[in-house]
Amino acid sequence: MSLTRIAPADFVFSNDSLSTSCWRDANGNPVGDTESTPSWEIQNVDDISNYYIGTPANLQFSRAQASIVFPPLSLQRKLYGAIRNIVYGDKNAIFEWNGSAVNTFTVTSISKNCLKSSLLPGSLRIGGIYTDDSNITPPRILNCGRAYNIAQAASLPGGGFNYGFATGNPVGLFLPDVGLIIHDVFISPSTFVLSTENTTPTNHVFIRARNTQYNYSANPSFISGSSGKIIYQDWFDNPQTYITTVGLYNDNNELMATAKLPQPYNKNFNNELLMQIGLNF
Numbered sequence: 502m503s504l505t506r507i508a509p510a511d512f513v514f515s516n517d518s519l520s521t522s523c524w525r526d527a528n529g530n531p532v533g534d535t536e537s538t539p540s541w542e543i544q545n546v547d548d549i550s551n552y553y554i555g556t557p558a559n560l561q562f563s564r565a566q567a568s569i570v571f572p573p574l575s576l577q578r579k580l581y582g583a584i585r586n587i588v589y590g591d592k593n594a595i596f597e598w599n600g601s602a603v604n605t606f607t608v609t610s611i612s613k614n615c616l617k618s619s620l621l622p623g624s625l626r627i628g629g630i631y632t633d634d635s636n637i638t639p640p641r642i643l644n645c646g647r648a649y650n651i652a653q654a655a656s657l658p659g660g661g662f663n664y665g666f667a668t669g670n671p672v673g674l675f676l677p678d679v680g681l682i683i684h685d686v687f688i689s690p691s692t693f694v695l696s697t698e699n700t701t702p703t704n705h706v707f708i709r710a711r712n713t714q715y716n717y718s719a720n721p722s723f724i725s726g727s728s729g730k731i732i733y734q735d736w737f738d739n740p741q742t743y744i745t746t747v748g749l750y751n752d753n754n755e756l757m758a759t760a761k762l763p764q765p766y767n768k769n770f771n772n773e774l775l776m777q778i779g780l781n782f
Contacts, residue, residue, distance in 0.1 A: 503715065504750060511707040520624065523615040523695045527559050538693050548576050560612040567683075568605035577605075584608055587679060590644035596683070598650060598671035603685050606673065611680035617699050620677035622649060623665030624696035627682070630654060633675040636665030646678030703779050708747055710774040716740045742768045747776060 522531040524539055532539045532554060541561070544551040549565040551557060567581040585594055596603045611620065622635030633649040640647035653669030654662060673684025677698075717740050743765035749758045760778045768774060 504754070505710075505714065507706060507708070507749075511709075513705040513707070515703050515705060518698050518700045520621045520696045520698050523611060523620070523697045524554065524561050525559070525615050527555050529614075533694070538691070559614060561615055562612055563610050565608055566605065567608050570604050580608060584681070584683065587681070588643055588645050588648070588674070588676065588683075596674075598673065598685075606683050606685040609682040609684070611682075611695070615697060616680040617697050619646075619698050619700075620675075620680055621696040621698040622647070622675070622677050624694070625651070625675055625682070626654075626662055626664065626692060626694035627651075627684075628686075629692040631672065631684075631686075632662070632664055632667050634665070634667040635675075637668070643676075645676050645681070647676070649675040649677075651675050651682070651684055701781050703781050706749070706778045706780065708774075708776045708778060710744065710768060712770055712773050715744060715768055715774075716742055716770055718742045740769060744768050744774060747778065749778075 522533045524532040526532050539554055541552045542554070544553065544557050549563055551560055551563050553560045565580055566577050567584055568575075568577040569581045571577040571581075582592070585596070586592065588594075588596075596606065622633060622640070625631075625633045630653050631651055632654040633651055635649045638649065640649055642648070650667060650671040651673040652667035652671050654664070655666040655668040657663050672686045673682065675682055745762055745765045747760045747762070748756050749760075751757050758778075758780060760776070762776070766774055
């Protein structure tokens with residue numbers, strides 16, 4: 502068996518991302534797309550509104566009011582303190598946007614049923630006119646991770662919605678890494694579009710079979726068992742093999758992974774083969 506050592510420069514690491522609608526049906530399949538939202542059913546429990554699809558067990562997101570001006574033992578006051586700890590990690594911090602302190606706001610929390618990794622910046626549409634500013638402004642890094650402003654979306658010349666281009670006065674914060682949206686304006690869920698971003702670390706390996714390599718088959722049928730010679734003389738100067746599978750081995754010659762080509766590749770002295778193999782784990 503012929504083996505070729507892979508050079509370190511032939512390994513390339515990347516984070517491959519896949520985005521889908523946040524909203525999920527009972528089987529976990531995406532519901533809705535970048536221009537539509539499902540029909541919500543609402544369950545109100547102790548000043549918290551739970552939005553679900555099908556049954557309450559299939560929770561999609563929850564909304565509640567947070568406020569520092571309510572009595573200390575009220576749900577609104579407790580929620581304000583909890584969100585403040587998550588966002589800032591400081592019990593003395595204050596929320597502010599548009600240059601002013603905000604004492605009362607609404608918290609929208611995306612359910613774990615929908616939040617597989619993090620929310621996708623630039624996919625937010627709420628109330629039909631609001632989005633985040635991720636496509637024009639770098640994020641602020643807070644205790645909870647990335648933070649973007651929420652504001653009215655910039656207008657497009659031909660109409661439509663300009664995702665991720667919020668240019669109006671800020672009305673809240675979009676916190677993709679913890680699945681939270683906080684805002685101080687009423688936002689109807691009738692047009693609530695949002696995507697989740699799933700990131701998969703991938704090692705890409707580049708494999709090259711040069712024109713002089715892998716032209717002779719390792720299959721015993723390639724060689725005569727009695728004489729040890731190539732069976733057909735035409736194969737001696739012009740061998741024809743077909744590469745179908747690539748095996749990756751460690752230094753102990755143990756097979757670690759295999760990759761299948763979409764179709765057999767005819768290999769001979771007149772051509773070369775360059776392959777990119779993705780290892781996801």
